[in-house]
Amino acid sequence: PISKPPLPLHQLIYTTLKTMMHPHRVLAVLLILPTALGFLSPSLNTPPSSKVALFNHANNNNEVDRRSAVRVGGLTLASLLLPLAANTNPAEAAERYNDDPKQRILITGSNSGIGLDAAQRLALRGHEVVLACRTLDKAIAAADKIKTNIANDSEDAVDAIALIKRLKLTPMECDLADLKSIDSFVNELKKTSSGEEGRMMFDAVCYNAGLSRNTAATDVLRTKQGFELTVGTNHFGHFYLNHLMMPLIKKDGGRMVVTASGVHDPDSPGGAQGIPATLGDLAGLEQAVARGDGKFDMVDGGEFNADKAYKDSKLCNVLFTRELQRRLKESGSNVKVNCFNPGLIVGTGLFRDQNQVFTKVFDVAATSLFKVGETTHWGGGALEYMALSSEVANERGGLFYTAPPGSSKYGDDAFGRQFKATQASKEARASDVDGKAKRFWELSEKLVGV
Secondary structure (H helix, E strand, O other), X not given: OOEOOOOHHHHXXXXXXXXXXXXXXXXHHHHHHHHXXXXXXXXXXXXXXXXXXXXXXXXXXXXXXXXXXXXXXXXXXXXXXXXXXXXXXXXXXXXXXXXXXXXXXXXXXXXXXXHHHHHHHHHHOOOEEEEXXXXXXXXXXXXHHHHHHHHHHOOOHHHHHHHHHHOEEEEEEOOOOOHHHHHHHHHHHHHXXXXXXXXXXXXXXXXXXXXXXXXXOOOOOEOOOOOEHHHHHHHHXXXXXXXXXXXXXXXXXXXXXXXXXXXXXXXXXXXXXXXXXXXXXXXXXXXXHHHOOXXXXXXXXXXXXXXXXXXXXXXXXXXXXXXXXXXXXXXXXXXXXXXXXXXXXXXXXXXXXXXHHHHHHHHHHHHHHHOOOOOHHHHHHHHHHHHHXXXXXXXXXXXXXXXXXXXHHHHHHHEOOOEEEEOOOHHHHHHHHHOHHHHHHHHXXXXXXX
């Protein structure tokens, strides 16, 4: 069943938090500063624990990066804010997740944020995870980070070493802002799997990577092929990757997962802030195709706006999901694709140029006081649920999953309950009928050259 998410109270909370961000709201800052200071301890710079040191020695490494990492790329301002560590329920999860046989799963953007967390969750379940990151160095660092986390979390260093040796992590380079890099990535995938027909196929492919520029940016940055950078990375990069990956996805029960966002919907709290998402009549893409240069500033042909570009890219993700599922169904395929909103997750990307003390204070206000958002760990759990859950597998596909703000307080128990299929935006739903989704797909094919 598709349910409608509640809005009014959340809209009020967003407006309140937006007001608090004004630097002159000194009183609000002072009220939560003592709590925030607890997050500013020098603990992140402490030397590796004895467990990590033993792990390093056993693996002939000199050092393991102890930085707390997991920094989410800049999100549009309206889509920030969040809280509480998620709990897990292993017994119940074992019944709801497809862990046997072990699967081969690809995750883009797995070097930070929910992609990194999901990769660790899946690897700990025994699945093989391909870490597709913008650079090989980032992918290798992600694999090392996962191993470090496991070493730190283990009560016994010897057991940790044994567990780490069983991990199946494959770090690889895949720059979604460059179609040639995507070509090279898929070709390399085929080489590493040559002679192993079963291993070549993927059970799940997760299009998770995302980019968002500072909302104040006015200059148009572009991908290697000339697309506007945000939409070019978040949509066109994944669109082209999906085109190449389709033959490598298992025909029986394979699935694709797209990380979207609630800001794709102008009727949502985050989507209502600033200029709302809309692809209009696709004039920007139509003109880019007509000229043959592939260059566009905005999908709807309007003046560049960094905040709207991110929202539009998430709307592109939803239209891509719905049109791809329609095409899969029409072809008789059993492969399914769904998209989801991981929730409002406070990251440092958007605030990298801001006062870090104020950023920490705002983080505490969003996560500990208002409790309207989700933790990175919970967001990783949402991606894990989308990739493995038998409940998602049994649905029809083409759906948008989300949860009411603050659902991470329920931990992983929220998945399938608070976190479930809901209605996408009005424009997304209408695109199935008015032909926009179909035309959007056709223009995307022309622009990436397939």
